């Protein structure tokens with residue numbers, strides 16, 4: 075076993091799969107007016123972000139910290155879009171001073187603040203209006219963003235008010251529209267409905283703000299958490315085709331994909347610290363916790379769990395609740411998980427952890443950030459070992 079294997083917990087990133095996933099995206103948008111921005115909040119690991127920055131993508135950022143990271147990892151400022159429902163004055167200043175390509179604005183008070191700061195800094199940023207389209211993403215309620223009850227985007231009232239005062243905003247250039255209705259969306263009907271809603275809203279926009287120059291339909295394409303080996307790469311063909319067939323606009327269309335690009339290339343490797351019995355239950359207590367993968371605690375999300383190097387050997391196994399070491403009952407990774415017989419020291423792989431795992435990690439219970447290993451790194455190590 076390679077020495078880093080014992081150095082759990084850590085994230086493992088398969089850059090070959092990431093590469094093939096990006097190839098598939100590019101294959102489906104080449105020779106088209108589609109442009110993809112990688113949503114950095116899905117995975118902010120520098121090795122991963124730098125890898126993606128070398129390709130033909132822009133970056134979607136939701137804070138000044140993410141803009142800083144995107145620039146540091148090699149994205150061009152013109153290819154960066156800045157979204158977020160609570161951009162602070164300092165963050166807006168930072169974005170303007172760095173000439174980032176586009177601000178996605180979500181409300182009336184915010185657009186007035188952007189205009190004021192732009193005037194003070196003598197800039198004229200391009201701004202797209204994020205509208206709340208009232209489309210149901212049919213996903214987990216905590217990752218739905220496109221209904222009127224959600225906090226995101228201009229509400230119809232505030233949008234109507236803006237149409238009355240648009241011309242008073244002299245220091246910004248309103249160029250288009252932005253939407254994002256949710257995450258882990260697996261039903262393409264949602265994207266069809268979004269497209270139809272956009273077709274209705276574009277003429278309304280154009281009536282007040284002139285020709286639409288920019289359209290961003292957000293991200294949200296889901297992945298197969300149940301079968302990461304059967305479906306390691308999401309169905310990008312069907313995804314882009316849905317927009318191609320249903321959107322009726324004549325401008326370049328921007329996408330902001332996070333999860334669908336990075337989720338399957340990552341896993342979390344963790345070691346069994348103790349096996350513990352309680353009544354009918356057997357717990358495998360592992361050294362990773364909700365601090366390294368929050369999704370089960372936050373969304374009751376399913377992640378496939380395997381014994382490392384033993385994916386096929388299910389005989390003589392048991393059924394385990396795989397739980398972390400933190401002082402929270404929500405600190406679990408899976409309940410009643412069939413696994414080969416486990417003992418102290420065994421390594422488990424928690425699959426599909428490339429998105430919203432490392433980037434959501436916490437310091438709760440005095441835990442420090444864990445490391446990551448990429449497939450390139452493994453190859454290097456392997457080579458060294460062979461030479462020795």
Ligand SMILES: *Cc1c(COP(=O)(O)O)cnc(C)c1O
Pocket residue numbers: 113115116134136157254256257258292293294295330331332333334
């Ligand atoms: C989170 C987010 C995304 C990315 O969502 P995924 O489901 O990871 O593709 C894109 N756009 C905005 C505005 C977001 O908040």
